[in-house]
Amino acid sequence: MLPKKPLRCALPTVQKTVNGKDVSALGAFAATDTLTLTVRAPRALGAAGVVLRIAPDGLSQEGEERDLPLSFIATANGTDTYRLTLPLSDLGIGETGGLFYYEYLFLRGADTLFTCTADNVTFTLESRSCGRFRLLVTEPSQRTPAWFRGRTMYHIFVDRFAPGKGERRPDAVYHERWNEEIEQFGAYPGAPVKNNEFFGGTLWGIIDKLDYLQSLGIGVLYLSPIFKAASNHKYDTGDYETVEPQFGGEEALRALLAACKERDMGVILDGVFNHTGSDSRYFNMEGSYETVGAYQSRKSPYANWFYFKKFPDKYECWWDIKILPKLKLANPETHNYFVGEGGIIERYTRMGVAGWRLDVVDEVPDPFLDELCARVAAETDGEGVVIGEVWENAADKIAYGKRRRYFRGRQLHGVMNYPMRNGVISFVREGDAAALCRALREIWGSYPPSVSHSLMNLLSTHDTERILTVLGGAPDDGSRSNAELRVARLTPTERQLAVKRLKMASAIQFTVFGVPSVFYGDEAGLEGYHDPFCRRPYPWGQEDQTLLAHYRKLGQIRAGNPVLADGDFAILREEANAVVYERKGEKGHLIVAANRGETTLAVTLPGNATELLSGRRCNKRVTVLPDDVKIWRIV
Numbered sequence: 292m293l294p295k296k297p298l299r300c301a302l303p304t305v306q307k308t309v310n311g312k313d314v315s316a317l318g319a320f321a322a323t324d325t326l327t328l329t330v331r332a333p334r335a336l337g338a339a340g341v342v343l344r345i346a347p348d349g350l351s352q353e354g355e356e357r358d359l360p361l362s363f364i365a366t367a368n369g370t371d372t373y374r375l376t377l378p379l380s381d382l383g384i385g386e387t388g389g390l391f392y393y394e395y396l397f398l399r400g401a402d403t404l405f406t407c408t409a410d411n412v413t414f415t416l417e418s419r420s421c422g423r424f425r426l427l428v429t430e431p432s433q434r435t436p437a438w439f440r441g442r443t444m445y446h447i448f449v450d451r452f453a454p455g456k457g458e459r460r461p462d463a464v465y466h467e468r469w470n471e472e473i474e475q476f477g478a479y480p481g482a483p484v485k486n487n488e489f490f491g492g493t494l495w496g497i498i499d500k501l502d503y504l505q506s507l508g509i510g511v512l513y514l515s516p517i518f519k520a521a522s523n524h525k526y527d528t529g530d531y532e533t534v535e536p537q538f539g540g541e542e543a544l545r546a547l548l549a550a551c552k553e554r555d556m557g558v559i560l561d562g563v564f565n566h567t568g569s570d571s572r573y574f575n576m577e578g579s580y581e582t583v584g585a586y587q588s589r590k591s592p593y594a595n596w597f598y599f600k601k602f603p604d605k606y607e608c609w610w611d612i613k614i615l616p617k618l619k620l621a622n623p624e625t626h627n628y629f630v631g632e633g634g635i636i637e638r639y640t641r642m643g644v645a646g647w648r649l650d651v652v653d654e655v656p657d658p659f660l661d662e663l664c665a666r667v668a669a670e671t672d673g674e675g676v677v678i679g680e681v682w683e684n685a686a687d688k689i690a691y692g693k694r695r696r697y698f699r700g701r702q703l704h705g706v707m708n709y710p711m712r713n714g715v716i717s718f719v720r721e722g723d724a725a726a727l728c729r730a731l732r733e734i735w736g737s738y739p740p741s742v743s744h745s746l747m748n749l750l751s752t753h754d755t756e757r758i759l760t761v762l763g764g765a766p767d768d769g770s771r772s773n774a775e776l777r778v779a780r781l782t783p784t785e786r787q788l789a790v791k792r793l794k795m796a797s798a799i800q801f802t803v804f805g806v807p808s809v810f811y812g813d814e815a816g817l818e819g820y821h822d823p824f825c826r827r828p829y830p831w832g833q834e835d836q837t838l839l840a841h842y843r844k845l846g847q848i849r850a851g852n853p854v855l856a857d858g859d860f861a862i863l864r865e866e867a868n869a870v871v872y873e874r875k876g877e878k879g880h881l882i883v884a885a886n887r888g889e890t891t892l893a894v895t896l897p898g899n900a901t902e903l904l905s906g907r908r909c910n911k912r913v914t915v916l917p918d919d920v921k922i923w924r925i926v
Contacts, residue, residue, distance in 0.1 A: 300335035302416065305395065305406075316732070316861065318411045319427035319686070319698065319739040322384050330361055330373045330395060338397040338404075341373040345393035345426070347383070348687070348694055358396075384428050388699030390687055392423040410733040425737055427686050430700030435745040439557070439646070439676045439704070441856025442510035443801070443849050444808040448753050449515055449538055450489055450523045451828045452811050453496030457543075458536040463487045470830065473823050476773045486522040490828050494534075494543035498550050505554055507814065508846020511806070512551065513559045513648055515753060517544065520568055521579075524753070524826075525561075526650065527568030527614055529580070531635045548643040557645030559676065562636075564629055564663075565654045566609040566617045573597075574616050585616075596625045609651065620659045630662040640667055646676030648747070652703070653681060653690035660702050678747050681706040686737040698742050705745035708805055710734055712749055719796045720762055722868040722887035731803060731872070735860050744857050746805035750796055750813065753826055757810075757819040758796065763789025767820050776820040790816070794841050795885055795920045798904070801845045802874065802883045802922060804860045814842035848903045848922060854879035866892075869915070880925040886915040899926045 306329040307315045320326065330341050340363070346356035361373035382391060397404040397416065407422035408414040414422075454469055464475075464487055475488040494517065504512070516525035519533040534541045551558050569576040573593045575584020585593040586603045597616050598607035609615040619625055629635045636647070647667065649655065655663075667675035679697060681688060685706045688695045697703040714730030717723040735743055750758040756767060763785040767776065781789055793813075801807045811817075812827070816835030819825040849855055858876035865871075868888035874881045882900070886892040892915040900923040901908050915921050 300333045302414070303330055303332040303336065303338075303341075303395075303397065305330050305414075316412055316736055317740065318425050318736045319429060319742075320379060321431045321433065322379055322388060322428050323431045324379050326377045326379065328361065328375045328377060332371050332373070332397065334366070334369045334371060336397060336404075337399050338371070339400065340398040342396040342398065343375055343377075343393060344396055344420075345382070345391055346423075348390035348392065379428050382428065388430050388433075388696065389428045390694065390696075390699075391426040391428065393426055394420060394423045410729050411736040412732050425687055427698060427737065427739070429698065429739055433698070433700035433739055433741070434673075435704040435741040436646075436674045436676050438674060439511065439806065440741075440744040441849070441853060442557070442806055443508050443846055444511040444513055444559075444747065444806050445504055445507070445509040446513045446749070446752065446808050446810045447497060447515065448492075448524070448811060448826050449494065449497070449517060449535075450492040451826050452492045453500045453829065453831070454491040455493035455496030455499060455539065455543075457491070457493040457495070457539045460487075460537060463489050463537075466490045469828050470833070473777065473827060476777060476823055479773060482773075484823070486524060486823075489523050489537065492828070493537070494539040494547045498543075498547050501550055501554060501556075504556075506846075507809070507842055508850050509556065509809075511557045511559060511645070513747075513808065514561060516561045516563050516650075518563075521570045521577075522568070526563050527566075527570070528563055529568050529571040531629075532638075545642060552643060557676075558643070559646040559648055559678070560639060560644050561650060562647040562663075563650040564618065564620065564659075565651045566615040569614045569616055595619065595622050609654075617654075620656055626659055626662070630659060630666050634666070636663055636666045637670055640670040640675060645671075645674075646678065646704075648678045648680065648707075649703075650680055652679035652697075652706075653688065653695065657696065657702075664702050676704050676745065677702070678745075679703045679706045682709045684710060684733060684737055698739055703742075705742055705747060705805070707752070707808075708734065708746040708748045711746070711800075711803065711805070712755075715750065715796050715799055716758075716761060718870070718885070718887060719792045719799075724865055724868055724870045724887070727799075728862050728865045728870055731860070732862060735804060740804075740857075740859075743804040743860070744806075747808045748800050748803065748805040749808045749810065750793075750800055751810035751825065753810070754822065755825065756821055757817055757825050758813055759786075759789045759793055759816060760818045760820060762792040762796065764818075773824075776824055779820060781818060786816075786818075790835065790838055791918060793838065795887075795918070797842065797845060798883070798920045798922060799885060801849055802855060802881065803872070804874075807845075807849070809842065814839055844904060852879055852881060852903075852924065854881060864894075882923045882925060883921070884915045884923075885920040886917055889917055891916055894921075896923055897925060900924055901926070 308327045309324050332338050341361040343359040361375040364372040364374050395406045404416040405420045406414040407417045411425050477484050518528050519530040519535045520527050534544045567573050572580040572582045574586050576586040583591045585591045585597050607617040664677050685697050710730045714727040717726035763781045812829045816838050854874050854876050858874040863871045869886045869892045871884040884894050894913050896911045903922040
């Protein structure tokens with residue numbers, strides 16, 4: 292009789308190939324692909340057969356899942372080999388691709404073992420079904436713009452990056468000196484704030500700093516919202532048809548687009564289409580606009596653009612924030628205003644905008660997102676890029692009870708890579724290599740490769756604490772008031788440690804798959820806890836020169852090694868406090884090692900190499916000191 296418990300033997304191995312290429316680390320494929328699945332099981336496991344159990348997304352009725360037995364191939368050296376050829380078109384995929392979940396069953400008489408995965412790549416064997424693999428099947432035409440991959444992005448909060456000419460509003464509060472401290476903040480996190488405090492950053496100011504940005508190797512500018520709005524952050528849009536006069540207006544935008552085109556820099560705008568401001572031409576609660584807004588009259592041309600529960604004071608808002616009434620994007624008029632012919636997307640894309648980052652994309656309905664992406668593609672010959680704000684794994688994201696199909700072929704090219712950020716922080720701050728490897732393995736093993744190469748790899752944003760503060764200071768646990776957080780700064784010892792850690796974090800950010808996104812001032816040493824303290828003005832003349840030199844070096848490395856644009860990614864070695872990974876392809880071969888352990892890490896390279904951060908040549912046997920990172924280009 293076969294044993295009923297797993298024996299102490301090695302785990303089976305599972306290999307996926309497409310056209311003879313090993314794709315075992317991947318979990319997304321085109322509908323035209325044929326997967327060959329090969330399982331090698333130690334005889335000591337006691338398995339008499341192997342079955343692939345696969346089910347389409349939304350399994351709710353018995354009989355939807357299918358059991359596909361693998362064919363026994365051979366036995367050699369104590370290992371049984373099984374194989375299954377699976378044309379993905381046989382899975383009954385619809386027009387917009389499909390999502391499936393699967394597991395392997397190792398049959399041992401009355402005792403069956405199931406694969407269980409947490410990262411979509413590695414697995415354990417369990418006595419019950421508990422963690423299936425994810426299989427994302429995309430349309431054959433699924434692609435991302437080639438120009439975007441391999442670039443370095445710079446995220447600018449316009450009012451706080453660089454001063455320049457622009458109109459002044461009588462109801463706003465302006466700082467007379469650029470480097471003053473932020474004055475407006477709530478008594479507690481989340482408390483209402485007017486956000487009408489301005490430092491004077493403009494689009495003209497950005498143009499003045501393009502030489503600086505080019506020195507960092509920047510190839511993409513991502514701007515916080517630039518449409519007319521009452522606040523300094525502009526996420527409460529007042530008029531999508533007007534570029535904020537405080538920022539220089541449409542003249543400044545056109546000038547910035549022209550200047551960036553000369554330097555081969557793309558400009559991405561922040562698209563806030565889920566909601567407007569209550570102080571807007573569409574809602575007009577404050578009566579600031581000449582139009583009759585939805586709040587003012589049921590006969591307003593915008594009356595059906597919003598969700599009124601009881602006119603006029605009860606209406607749906609984003610996160611119940613009263614100044615952010617939610618747009619009814621399913622309404623044909625609202626839909627067409629943004630993504631129809633002659634709409635907002637077409638208007639700015641035709642000006643020369645290279646793409647969009649979509650705010651709270653989880654709340655944007657599929658038909659709207661479909662047409663937005665199609666409109667961008669049509670206006671740019673398929674070269675416009677669309678990035679979504681998603682904080683989790685987006686391959687099988689459920690938002691408001693509905694599965695999203697972001698990466699199946701007609702929607703997003705990438706998302707903000709918060710899982711990578713979380714993994715990097717866990718590793719660099721706590722030395723948790725497993726957390727970093729798990730995050731990288733899961734994303735690379737879940738998304739189509741072209742999407743992985745187009746992810747927005749971030750360490751800080753306008754919504755998070757500054758990475759330097761995270762890496763060196765005490766975490767914000769909610770015990771301190773905003774008044775305390777406003778003046779909180781790293782001690783000299785903490786700052787020295789944070790700078791050292793940020794060098795490692797940014798080296799990882801720049802060399803894993805995806806596009807690194809530098810939040811303005813991170814490279815200069817800006818500190819700050821949550822909003823609004825993460826939005827301090829750029830410290831012109833007071834930059835941390837050590838960090839600045841490091842980021843310039845990373846920009847050079849990225850520009851000089853095209854393998855970082857679309858080379859394969861693989862984790863070569865994972866230890867408790869260290870990780871070694873590679874980027875490899877026809878355009879080159881890099882190996883990166885980061886050591887957060889207390890002892891020296893020995894690494895054997897496949898050939899002679901140059902260490903790119905120092906410029907030193909080295910042979911095959913190299914070492915990485917504690918709290919250090921190395922990037923080798925293999926000869």
